[in-house]
Amino acid sequence: MRPFDGRRVLLGITGGIASYKSVLLARLLSQAGAEVDVVMTRAAQEFVGAITFEAVTGRRSYSEIFGSGNTLDHIRLARESEVFVVAPATADFLARAAHGHADDLLTACLLANVSPVLLVPAMNDRMWANAQTVRNVSHLRETGITVIEPDEGPLAAGEGAGPGRMPEPEAIFAEIARILEPRGALAGLDVIVTAGATREPVDPVRFISNHSSGRMGVALAEAAYRRGANVTLIAGHLDVEVASWLRVIRSDTTRDMLDAVAESLPHSDVLIMAGAPADFRPRVE
Template sequence: MRIVLGVAGGIAAYKAVLLLRLLREDGHAVRVVPTRAALEFVGRATWEALSGQPVTTDVFEDVDQVAHVAVGKQAELVIVAPATADLLARAATGQADDLLTATLLVARCPVLLAPAMHTEMWEHPATVANVATLRSRGVHVLDPAAGRLTGTDTGPGRLPEPDEIAAAALALVTDRPQDLAGRHVVVSAGGTREPIDPVRFLGNRSSGRQGVALARTAYARGARVTLVAANIDVPVPAGADVVRAETGAELRDAVRAAAKDADVVVMAAAVADFRPRTSAESKIKKVAGGAGPVLELVETVDILAELAHERLRADQVVVGFAAETGDDTGSVLEHGRAKALRKGADLLVVNAVGGGRGFGTEANDVTILDGSGAVVGTAAGSKDEVADAVWDAVVERV
């Protein structure tokens, strides 16, 4: 694939070197187009050596080849990493004062921008407006990661890791159908934690891998994605709007807020069925020779059933997940069918857990039921493959 890698003038330009290496190792032909400022951070020789192609920054270089038009027209994918506040502003206003911005105007292939800047710059109304403008034109603008910035600063504005940028960009040119384009999907992922005291909690084994895979594949299929992330063990996918939650109550509030304008809500999070009636304000201490504390548990709100019965938006498709174990009262599938009838969701994805299956694994094996408990699909394989099977079933209902 012919990829243009644009690099703007920010300290995070060093990460673009790693991104270039990943793309080249994956077999792609990469033309690096830095800004003049970017060359202050990483020199021309580095880009040319690693890409195997000449590097130019100005529209007056390679005039005989009309580079300011040819580079964009020949590209099958354009990635800009880092995309600084200045680059976002120039792209949003249609400037073409160097080879990179001229390329962005000419390109008709998918374009992904990975911003990196200080938190104050990212949150400034001008940058917020520029990002909104670019997204309204079909440009894919990632949200920056939160973490350590230049110096001692921390906060949102950090460039996502190179492998995350590569995955998000290449997903735009996969053979996945764009059948979720124009749709807003909300996905919950991970396990909730219900506090016992300031240091202890009731939780579960969910890693969040399946929910993250659902968010990642929905984005690749063209959706606008909101990921409500409880406690997860994997990185959040690039391209998703991420809302954090800790407890079941926090997750409920976050999902309901996001679901008000969602076409699809997928409850893949493992929400605790019970929580302590009260939580101690200080750490519960052991008492020599004494018995351990007795916890009184109360049921938590059934978020899936609530969403399914209320339907916060007309024609909204609600999907649930049921992690089950068979017992002497029924099989995994029998328990799943009973839950499908009880919950009222449009689809219920049933998977067996325990014994090395389900939670924390790289693969999954599921049965997809409709609201009546009838089997409408099955899937086995990687969690991305399972996620695609779930979206296939959803697409038939939106």
């Protein structure tokens, strides 16, 4: 399935070690049918070569604002894009974007852009926490730009483990999908989805359950998320992986699932019951 056939994505790459993840992101977008135009800063090319992105997208990469035949690339690329993503967005890029600089092709594209913008910060945790960076991010958000929070985890060369790590490509892809896919009636709604099989213990070793994989419930939760819903997945036993960007409440038994639904339901707009509670449970003497 190619859900983004013909959709235009402008992907900016700045000079951070996390830029290797951007190759995987470009590949995911291309496999989904998107036409991905990559704009790289000079610093980005110190980490990943332009030919790598051309190989995974099948399209030319851009980097220079000056040169024969590319005088108006920043206008054309910005005009043709349906979503403008910068991943990774370094502290330097965030500062230049916040102050309206246009001293390279990427920042010039940003100023000429009229489509939704998604910035994906990646930097050392102390740089992310710096007061200047905090102010820059706040200002960018005030202008309507979406700046997603970085993940926590090991950073480059073991220097820190706080927030600053670039999210995984699959998580960024999901955020882009929320922009590209029709939002419709689910946008902004709080949606609960149950999925997977519950297990009723007979003794410490055995249990009563069923063969539900949870695949349908997880797919419904992901689809609702892409259409703009705030999704809570209440999951029993699953045979499929759950995306890291979904909020998940684990429930082992049918009673656990019932309690989780009862607690979440008063604050929700939609309930989709795709879970598979066990049909029986042992009588407790």
